[in-house]
Amino acid sequence: MAELTIKERRQIQRHPMLAQEPAERRTNFSEVALGYRLEQAIAEANRCLSCKKPPCVAGCPVEVDIPDFIVALRNGDLDESLRILKSKNSLPAICGRVCPQETQCEIVCVLAKKAEPVAIGRLERFIADWDLERGAETPAVAAPTGRKVAIIGAGPAGLTCAADLAKAGHKVTVFEALHDPGGVLVYGIPEFRLPKDVVFAEVGCLERMGVEFVSDAVIGKLYTIDELLDEKGYDAVFIGSGAGLPSFLRVPGVNYNGVMSANEFLTRVNLMKGYQFPEYDTPVKVGRKVAVIGAGNVAMDAARSALRLGHLWAERTGGEPTVVHIVYRRSPAEVPARAEEVHHAGEEGVIFDFLTNPVELYGDENGNLCGMRCIRMELGEPDDSGRRRPIPIEGSEFDMDVDVVVVALGTSPNPLVFHNADELERTKWGTVKVVDETTGLTTKDRVWAGGDVVTGAATVISAMGAGKSAATDIHRFLMDSDR
Amino acid sequence: MYEILEKVAFSDVTTMLVVKAPEVARKAQAGEFVIVRIDDKGERIPLTIADFDREAGTITIILQEVGKSTLQMGAMQVGDAFANFVGPLGHATEIEKLGSVVCVGGGVGIAPIYPIARALKNGGNHVISIIGARDKDLLFWEDKMREASHELVVCTDDGSYGRKALVTAPLKEILEERGDEIKRVWAIGPGIMMKFVALTTEPFGVKTIVSLNTIMVDGTGMCGGCRVQLKEGAKFVCVDGPEFDAHQVDWELLLARQRFYEEEEQRALEHYRSLLQVETAQS
Ligand SMILES: Cc1cc2nc3c(=O)[nH]c(=O)nc-3n(C[C@H](O)[C@H](O)[C@H](O)COP(=O)(O)OP(=O)(O)OC[C@H]3O[C@@H](n4cnc5c(N)ncnc54)[C@H](O)[C@@H]3O)c2cc1C
Ligand SMILES: Cc1cc2nc3c(=O)[nH]c(=O)nc-3n(C[C@H](O)[C@H](O)[C@H](O)COP(=O)(O)OP(=O)(O)OC[C@H]3O[C@@H](n4cnc5c(N)ncnc54)[C@H](O)[C@@H]3O)c2cc1C
Ligand code: SF4
Numbered sequence: 091m092a093e094l095t096i097k098e099r100r101q102i103q104r105h106p107m108l109a110q111e112p113a114e115r116r117t118n119f120s121e122v123a124l125g126y127r128l129e130q131a132i133a134e135a136n137r138c139l140s141c142k143k144p145p146c147v148a149g150c151p152v153e154v155d156i157p158d159f160i161v162a163l164r165n166g167d168l169d170e171s172l173r174i175l176k177s178k179n180s181l182p183a184i185c186g187r188v189c190p191q192e193t194q195c196e197i198v199c200v201l202a203k204k205a206e207p208v209a210i211g212r213l214e215r216f217i218a219d220w221d222l223e224r225g226a227e228t229p230a231v232a233a234p235t236g237r238k239v240a241i242i243g244a245g246p247a248g249l250t251c252a253a254d255l256a257k258a259g260h261k262v263t264v265f266e267a268l269h270d271p272g273g274v275l276v277y278g279i280p281e282f283r284l285p286k287d288v289v290f291a292e293v294g295c296l297e298r299m300g301v302e303f304v305s306d307a308v309i310g311k312l313y314t315i316d317e318l319l320d321e322k323g324y325d326a327v328f329i330g331s332g333a334g335l336p337s338f339l340r341v342p343g344v345n346y347n348g349v350m351s352a353n354e355f356l357t358r359v360n361l362m363k364g365y366q367f368p369e370y371d372t373p374v375k376v377g378r379k380v381a382v383i384g385a386g387n388v389a390m391d392a393a394r395s396a397l398r399l400g401h402l403w404a405e406r407t408g409g410e411p412t413v414v415h416i417v418y419r420r421s422p423a424e425v426p427a428r429a430e431e432v433h434h435a436g437e438e439g440v441i442f443d444f445l446t447n448p449v450e451l452y453g454d455e456n457g458n459l460c461g462m463r464c465i466r467m468e469l470g471e472p473d474d475s476g477r478r479r480p481i482p483i484e485g486s487e488f489d490m491d492v493d494v495v496v497v498a499l500g501t502s503p504n505p506l507v508f509h510n511a512d513e514l515e516r517t518k519w520g521t522v523k524v525v526d527e528t529t530g531l532t533t534k535d536r537v538w539a540g541g542d543v544v545t546g547a548a549t550v551i552s553a554m555g556a557g558k559s560a561a562t563d564i565h566r567f568l569m570d571s572d573r
Numbered sequence: 574m575y576e577i578l579e580k581v582a583f584s585d586v587t588t589m590l591v592v593k594a595p596e597v598a599r600k601a602q603a604g605e606f607v608i609v610r611i612d613d614k615g616e617r618i619p620l621t622i623a624d625f626d627r628e629a630g631t632i633t634i635i636l637q638e639v640g641k642s643t644l645q646m647g648a649m650q651v652g653d654a655f656a657n658f659v660g661p662l663g664h665a666t667e668i669e670k671l672g673s674v675v676c677v678g679g680g681v682g683i684a685p686i687y688p689i690a691r692a693l694k695n696g697g698n699h700v701i702s703i704i705g706a707r708d709k710d711l712l713f714w715e716d717k718m719r720e721a722s723h724e725l726v727v728c729t730d731d732g733s734y735g736r737k738a739l740v741t742a743p744l745k746e747i748l749e750e751r752g753d754e755i756k757r758v759w760a761i762g763p764g765i766m767m768k769f770v771a772l773t774t775e776p777f778g779v780k781t782i783v784s785l786n787t788i789m790v791d792g793t794g795m796c797g798g799c800r801v802q803l804k805e806g807a808k809f810v811c812v813d814g815p816e817f818d819a820h821q822v823d824w825e826l827l828l829a830r831q832r833f834y835e836e837e838e839q840r841a842l843e844h845y846r847s848l849l850q851v852e853t854a855q856s
């Protein structure tokens with residue numbers, strides 16, 4: 091077959107990805123987006139113009155060689171495509187699913203100027219899933235160096251750092267506080283967006299590379315950072331403990347039963363598999379009228395989970411499905427969540443209340459939440475964040491009938507890990523201060539940090555990028571013969 | 574996996590397990606707790622470290638069978654193992670030399686009060702202890718508590734052993750007789766007992782420490798499910814506690830929060846019982 095011309099490539103429409111229908115998917119926790127088949131992937135790959143100076147690469151925080159992996163894919167050389175992809179991104183099956191592509195690699199694709207961009211994320215997912223299906227190839231590992239590194243936290247930052255250091259031949263141990271590795275990927279992001287088997291397959295690959303995982307290990311309690319360095323004999327430590335501390339609403343009534351952080355709600359649903367209660371032991375409250383406060387990715391995940399729990403409940407009992415609201419104090423233009431997630435939530439039946447803010451929560455005589463007073467807002471002048479400041483409209487208060495409120499208003503780093511590590515300086519936001527942003531070196535000797543614990547809540551791919559650059563610097567440090 | 578090395582049934586519903594967890598034992602202190610999970614489907618259950626042996630590498634836990642998970646744990650045998658055993662969590666009890674102190678343990682709360690009483694006695698305090706339970710069968714560790722205390726009062730709600738009284742009755746008498754001498758009170762037991770201990774000691778102005786047992790998930794400050802309302806604001810029991818000044822606690826809210834999952838707990842229990850029936854029918 092002759093090569094397609096640029097004009098021909100430009101004429102191909104972006105290929106939609108198969109997905110479960112909204113009415114069906116809101117009654118289960120299975121994955122919504124079903125991925126491309128080989129023919130679709132090749133057809134989509136044919137849209138890429140193989141730009142000489144590809145802007146898409148610069149849009150990716152880890153600079154995946156996008157045109158190269160796409161060309162290999164369309165030539166049918168999936169092995170080569172995977173190799174190119176994995177040389178920059180060790181967790182492509184995850185990134186292909188959860189990266190905010192529309193603000194990173196895809197937004198700058200040259201096609202985006204006139205038409206829709208190449209579906210880079212979907213192609214990435216296709217290659218990675220193909221690899222997982224055949225049992226995932228284990229990357230080659232260099233000869234042992236005799237050096238030991240401790241990684242704190244098994245989220246994307248820690249996993250990426252572990253992978254690169256293991257490849258370089260170092261002995262790596264990952265200490266994780268929870269019982270399963272994955273960080274937000276397993277406790278926060280729901281199964282219907284990121285199947286846990288995908289995460290565990292990636293972890294399995296690291297295990298085959300010789301990385302040791304120690305679960306139930308809360309650093310700061312079980313061992314301090316100093317103990318890891320001085321008593322346990324680790325040559326270096328990487329902190330990738332994320333930003334797991336929830337913020338609560340500052341209004342009266344937040345401690346009534348039924349008001350919970352998104353972390354609690356999502357952990358019960360995802361990590362503990364609360365949606366399979368009572369086959370799994372951990373319960374999660376299925377509200378009849380749920381309000382999720384906030385409009386980030388976390389809020390969308392909470393709202394869509396609540397909706398599914400409600401439909402499962404209705405199927406079991408014959409009752410009315412749960413009504414789920416997103417309550418957000420700004421307007422649709424300021425919504426921080428990925429466009430696709432907002433779209434999916436709307437399709438599934440989540441109701442959006444914009445320019446609305448809670449002012450008080452009410453409880454009944456048993457201490458159970460039974461209502462929420464809100465106030466309408468209007469947008470004023472731009473604030474520090476550059477977004478227009480929401481201002482309450484006097485006298486516009488009204489009451490909402492709710493029995494569950496999930497608070498998704500952001501998180502900050504959990505200080506537990508810093509116990510007895512005074513040399514480790516932190517910022518006023520509680521994040522770790524790094525002396526060199528390109529390496530993640532902290533103010534404490536032999537200790538690096540990266541991911542949400544440094545930046546505050548951000549993205550999977552930026553956490554991975556930080557894990558990767560720290561690994562490069564840790565490797566340099568470990569191999570430095572003068573140290 | 575964390576193996577059970579020893580099992581002692583104190584009563585039909587109270588069981589002691591000695592679990593192999595050397596790394597946890599290395600760090601354990603009185604007042605701290607662990608979170609355990611039986612298997613891959615299990616809930617994360619907080620339990621106080623009732624005792625520890627650093628050399629043997631073991632942690633002793635005592636559980637009262639109140640629902641699905643604790644029932645299932647009660648049925649575990651020597652050689653069985655927990656899938657997960659996280660700890661030590663929370664803050665250790667602050668042991669100072671104060672003078673005379675009272676330690677109150679109610680029901681399964683006798684387990685966690687024991688290492689505290691022992692540490693206070695070793696720390697040079699005069700320790701008066703009160704232990705109580707609904708009936709004789711639910712009492713345990715009378716001998717250990719006697720050893721860890723200078724004076725010991727034993728009571729049961731129904732009078733089947735010791736004095737027929739709630740723990741607050743002897744506590745009130747002690748405070749009336751020698752209130753000036755008593756420098757501090759520790760109380761651990763069911764929420765309702767701790768609430769009434771707080772109400773009993775408040776008029777005497779004696780600082781009272783309780784160890785709260787809210788519902789938890791992670792035990793590391795990540796979910797906020799364990800939060801308690803104090804006069805100074807909300808705190809997380811798992812990382813800020815579990816010990817708090819009893820006179821600061823909003824008890825009504827605390828007791829209400831413990832009841833939040835009543836309906837689901839009942840369903841879990843029924844599900845477990847039905848599974849057990851299937852098992853017995855098959856064997
Ligand atoms: C609900 C939700 C949805 C999201 N959706 C998206 C999305 O669609 N796309 C996207 O790009 N990003 C998304 N994010 C953000 C993204 O998940 C995070 O930015 C990313 O996971 C940060 O990675 P990390 O490795 O720094 O930390 P984490 O993923 O938070 O992992 C940190 C790990 O460290 C462990 N840990 C913490 N303290 C200790 C300790 N003391 N000892 C041992 N272990 C410890 C934690 O248990 C955890 O496993 C979402 C976040 C949430 C909460
Ligand atoms: C820091 C801490 C230390 C604890 N130490 C011990 C201990 O040493 N020994 C022990 O037996 N228990 C202890 N508990 C309580 C124990 O965690 C609960 O009894 C257990 O989680 C119940 O689980 P279940 O599935 O068996 O019962 P569920 O089905 O969850 O509950 C059954 C009944 O127990 C009540 N209940 C549920 N959770 C709690 C709770 N957290 N506290 C009190 N009542 C509850 C419910 O209201 C219900 O009536 C402790 C709790 C905390 C937070
Ligand atoms: S890793 Fe994320 S940003 Fe980079 S190419 Fe893949 S989908 Fe795009």
Ligand code: SF4
Pocket residue numbers: 137138139140141144145146147156157198199200201208210
């Ligand atoms: S910018 Fe778009 S068309 Fe150009 S190489 Fe990247 S993906 Fe292909």
Ligand code: FES
Pocket residue numbers: 788789790791792793794795796797798799800809810811812
């Ligand atoms: S148990 Fe989750 S914060 Fe305390």
